Amino acid sequence: MLGRGLRKEFPNPKRIGCPGAEVLKKIASRKMPLSEAEVWLDHLGSCSPCYGDFSKFREASQRGRKQALLAIAASILLVGTVAGWALLRNWNENLSTQTATLDLRNRSVARGAETNPDEQPLELPRAAKNLKIFLPLGSGEGPYDVRIVTPSGEELAGSSGTAKLNDHVDSLQLVLTLDSLRPGKYLLQIRRPESEWISYPLVLR
Numbered sequence: 215m216l217g218r219g220l221r222k223e224f225p226n227p228k229r230i231g232c233p234g235a236e237v238l239k240k241i242a243s244r245k246m247p248l249s250e251a252e253v254w255l256d257h258l259g260s261c262s263p264c265y266g267d268f269s270k271f272r273e274a275s276q277r278g279r280k281q282a283l284l285a286i287a288a289s290i291l292l293v294g295t296v297a298g299w300a301l302l303r304n305w306n307e308n309l310s311t312q313t314a315t316l317d318l319r320n321r322s323v324a325r326g327a328e329t330n331p332d333e334q335p336l337e338l339p340r341a342a343k344n345l346k347i348f349l350p351l352g353s354g355e356g357p358y359d360v361r362i363v364t365p366s367g368e369e370l371a372g373s374s375g376t377a378k379l380n381d382h383v384d385s386l387q388l389v390l391t392l393d394s395l396r397p398g399k400y401l402l403q404i405r406r407p408e409s410e411w412i413s414y415p416l417v418l419r
Protein backbone atom coordinates (compact mmCIF):
# COMPACT_ATOMS: atom_id res chain seq x y z
CA MET A 215 0.00 0.00 0.00
CA LEU A 216 2.78 2.36 0.97
CA GLY A 217 4.66 1.58 -2.25
CA ARG A 218 1.62 2.13 -4.44
CA GLY A 219 0.95 5.51 -2.79
CA LEU A 220 4.59 6.57 -3.10
CA ARG A 221 4.59 5.80 -6.77
CA LYS A 222 1.91 8.41 -7.48
CA GLU A 223 1.70 10.92 -4.71
CA PHE A 224 4.96 12.83 -5.15
CA PRO A 225 5.21 13.81 -8.80
CA ASN A 226 8.54 15.41 -9.68
CA PRO A 227 8.51 15.83 -13.49
CA LYS A 228 11.63 17.99 -13.51
CA ARG A 229 13.44 15.45 -11.31
CA ILE A 230 14.68 18.16 -8.98
CA GLY A 231 17.20 16.85 -6.45
CA CYS A 232 17.17 13.28 -7.91
CA PRO A 233 20.29 11.16 -7.41
CA GLY A 234 20.18 9.64 -10.91
CA ALA A 235 19.66 6.12 -12.21
CA GLU A 236 23.14 4.79 -11.30
CA VAL A 237 22.72 5.61 -7.62
CA LEU A 238 19.19 4.18 -7.57
CA LYS A 239 20.47 0.98 -9.22
CA LYS A 240 23.21 0.62 -6.59
CA ILE A 241 20.77 1.11 -3.75
CA ALA A 242 18.29 -1.33 -5.30
CA SER A 243 20.91 -4.03 -5.82
CA ARG A 244 22.37 -3.37 -2.35
CA LYS A 245 25.75 -2.55 -3.86
CA MET A 246 25.83 0.72 -1.94
CA PRO A 247 26.54 0.54 1.77
CA LEU A 248 23.61 1.67 3.91
CA SER A 249 25.65 4.54 5.35
CA GLU A 250 25.99 6.00 1.83
CA ALA A 251 22.46 5.17 0.77
CA GLU A 252 20.99 6.76 3.86
CA VAL A 253 21.18 10.31 2.47
CA TRP A 254 18.92 9.29 -0.43
CA LEU A 255 16.27 7.47 1.55
CA ASP A 256 14.36 10.64 2.41
CA HIS A 257 14.34 11.59 -1.24
CA LEU A 258 13.19 8.11 -2.28
CA GLY A 259 10.30 8.45 0.15
CA SER A 260 9.22 11.77 -1.30
CA CYS A 261 9.83 11.48 -5.06
CA SER A 262 7.49 9.20 -6.99
CA PRO A 263 9.62 8.91 -10.20
CA CYS A 264 12.67 7.90 -8.14
CA TYR A 265 10.65 5.44 -6.13
CA GLY A 266 9.26 3.97 -9.36
CA ASP A 267 12.76 3.58 -10.82
CA PHE A 268 14.02 2.15 -7.56
CA SER A 269 11.21 -0.46 -7.55
CA LYS A 270 12.00 -1.48 -11.15
CA PHE A 271 15.71 -1.80 -10.41
CA ARG A 272 15.00 -3.82 -7.29
CA GLU A 273 12.78 -6.27 -9.19
CA ALA A 274 15.39 -6.67 -11.92
CA SER A 275 18.12 -7.23 -9.37
CA GLN A 276 16.07 -9.86 -7.55
CA ARG A 277 15.30 -11.62 -10.83
CA GLY A 278 19.02 -11.61 -11.66
CA ARG A 279 19.91 -13.02 -8.27
CA LYS A 280 17.32 -15.76 -8.62
CA GLN A 281 18.67 -16.71 -12.05
CA ALA A 282 22.23 -16.77 -10.75
CA LEU A 283 21.14 -19.01 -7.88
CA LEU A 284 19.34 -21.32 -10.30
CA ALA A 285 22.41 -21.51 -12.51
CA ILE A 286 24.60 -22.36 -9.51
CA ALA A 287 22.12 -24.96 -8.31
CA ALA A 288 21.97 -26.52 -11.77
CA SER A 289 25.76 -26.74 -12.06
CA ILE A 290 26.06 -28.26 -8.58
CA LEU A 291 23.46 -30.83 -9.56
CA LEU A 292 25.30 -31.61 -12.78
CA VAL A 293 28.68 -31.99 -11.08
CA GLY A 294 27.10 -34.19 -8.45
CA THR A 295 25.44 -36.38 -11.04
CA VAL A 296 28.60 -36.82 -13.08
CA ALA A 297 30.69 -37.57 -10.00
CA GLY A 298 28.12 -40.01 -8.71
CA TRP A 299 27.90 -41.74 -12.04
CA ALA A 300 31.70 -42.05 -12.31
CA LEU A 301 31.90 -43.38 -8.77
CA LEU A 302 29.20 -45.94 -9.41
CA ARG A 303 30.82 -47.11 -12.64
CA ASN A 304 34.18 -47.45 -10.93
CA TRP A 305 32.63 -49.39 -8.10
CA ASN A 306 30.77 -51.70 -10.50
CA GLU A 307 33.94 -52.39 -12.45
CA ASN A 308 35.86 -53.11 -9.27
CA LEU A 309 33.15 -55.40 -8.05
CA SER A 310 32.94 -57.34 -11.30
CA THR A 311 36.71 -57.89 -11.56
CA GLN A 312 36.83 -58.93 -7.92
CA THR A 313 34.06 -61.47 -8.17
CA ALA A 314 34.74 -64.86 -9.74
CA THR A 315 32.60 -67.94 -10.12
CA LEU A 316 33.93 -71.48 -9.97
CA ASP A 317 31.65 -74.21 -11.24
CA LEU A 318 32.45 -77.60 -9.73
CA ARG A 319 29.19 -79.26 -10.66
CA ASN A 320 30.56 -81.37 -13.51
CA ARG A 321 34.01 -81.95 -12.10
CA SER A 322 35.21 -85.40 -11.24
CA VAL A 323 35.97 -85.76 -7.57
CA ALA A 324 39.34 -86.95 -6.37
CA ARG A 325 40.13 -87.50 -2.72
CA GLY A 326 43.26 -86.07 -1.16
CA ALA A 327 45.75 -84.28 -3.39
CA GLU A 328 45.05 -86.43 -6.46
CA THR A 329 43.37 -84.87 -9.45
CA ASN A 330 42.23 -86.15 -12.78
CA PRO A 331 45.06 -85.26 -15.23
CA ASP A 332 42.67 -85.14 -18.19
CA GLU A 333 40.58 -82.43 -16.69
CA GLN A 334 40.97 -78.76 -17.59
CA PRO A 335 42.12 -76.83 -14.54
CA LEU A 336 39.86 -74.21 -13.00
CA GLU A 337 40.97 -70.67 -13.67
CA LEU A 338 40.93 -67.66 -11.40
CA PRO A 339 42.20 -64.10 -11.84
CA ARG A 340 44.38 -63.09 -8.91
CA ALA A 341 42.36 -59.87 -8.59
CA ALA A 342 39.39 -61.99 -7.56
CA LYS A 343 38.41 -61.62 -3.96
CA ASN A 344 34.81 -62.67 -3.76
CA LEU A 345 34.47 -66.28 -4.78
CA LYS A 346 31.25 -67.91 -5.69
CA ILE A 347 31.58 -71.66 -5.88
CA PHE A 348 28.91 -73.94 -7.32
CA LEU A 349 29.50 -77.16 -5.39
CA PRO A 350 29.19 -80.64 -6.95
CA LEU A 351 25.63 -81.91 -7.10
CA GLY A 352 24.46 -83.39 -3.83
CA SER A 353 27.12 -81.68 -1.73
CA GLY A 354 24.53 -80.25 0.63
CA GLU A 355 24.20 -77.01 2.54
CA GLY A 356 26.33 -76.18 5.55
CA PRO A 357 29.87 -75.12 6.44
CA TYR A 358 32.84 -75.74 4.13
CA ASP A 359 36.55 -75.02 4.25
CA VAL A 360 38.29 -73.83 1.11
CA ARG A 361 42.01 -73.40 0.59
CA ILE A 362 44.62 -73.00 -2.09
CA VAL A 363 47.72 -75.16 -1.88
CA THR A 364 50.83 -75.64 -3.98
CA PRO A 365 51.14 -78.92 -5.91
CA SER A 366 53.28 -80.17 -3.02
CA GLY A 367 50.51 -79.42 -0.51
CA GLU A 368 51.64 -76.17 1.14
CA GLU A 369 48.67 -74.05 2.13
CA LEU A 370 48.83 -70.46 0.79
CA ALA A 371 45.34 -69.14 1.37
CA GLY A 372 42.26 -70.37 3.13
CA SER A 373 38.76 -69.39 4.06
CA SER A 374 35.47 -70.82 5.25
CA GLY A 375 31.88 -70.27 4.33
CA THR A 376 28.41 -71.69 4.49
CA ALA A 377 26.86 -73.26 1.42
CA LYS A 378 23.24 -72.46 0.66
CA LEU A 379 20.85 -73.94 -1.85
CA ASN A 380 20.26 -71.38 -4.63
CA ASP A 381 18.27 -72.34 -7.73
CA HIS A 382 18.84 -76.05 -7.00
CA VAL A 383 22.59 -75.53 -6.69
CA ASP A 384 24.56 -75.65 -3.46
CA SER A 385 26.58 -72.48 -3.71
CA LEU A 386 29.27 -71.23 -1.43
CA GLN A 387 30.31 -67.61 -1.23
CA LEU A 388 33.48 -66.52 0.49
CA VAL A 389 36.31 -64.02 0.46
CA LEU A 390 39.76 -65.27 -0.47
CA THR A 391 42.68 -62.93 -1.05
CA LEU A 392 44.79 -64.12 -3.96
CA ASP A 393 46.68 -61.05 -5.13
CA SER A 394 49.80 -61.93 -3.12
CA LEU A 395 50.11 -65.29 -4.92
CA ARG A 396 52.14 -65.73 -8.07
CA PRO A 397 50.47 -66.78 -11.32
CA GLY A 398 50.77 -70.50 -11.87
CA LYS A 399 49.41 -73.93 -11.07
CA TYR A 400 47.83 -74.69 -7.73
CA LEU A 401 45.20 -76.89 -6.19
CA LEU A 402 41.87 -75.66 -4.93
CA GLN A 403 40.78 -77.82 -2.03
CA ILE A 404 37.36 -78.02 -0.46
CA ARG A 405 36.08 -80.03 2.47
CA ARG A 406 33.39 -80.17 5.05
CA PRO A 407 35.03 -79.39 8.41
CA GLU A 408 36.88 -82.41 9.77
CA SER A 409 36.46 -84.31 6.50
CA GLU A 410 38.98 -85.12 3.83
CA TRP A 411 40.03 -82.43 1.34
CA ILE A 412 38.82 -82.75 -2.23
CA SER A 413 41.23 -81.28 -4.80
CA TYR A 414 40.72 -79.47 -8.08
CA PRO A 415 43.55 -78.33 -10.33
CA LEU A 416 43.63 -74.53 -10.44
CA VAL A 417 45.48 -72.00 -12.53
CA LEU A 418 45.92 -68.47 -11.17
CA ARG A 419 46.22 -65.86 -13.86
Ligand SMILES: [Zn+2]
Nearest residue numbers: 231232261264
Ligand atom coordinates in the same frame (compact mmCIF):
# COMPACT_ATOMS: atom_id res chain seq x y z
ZN1 LIG B 1 13.80 11.87 -7.38
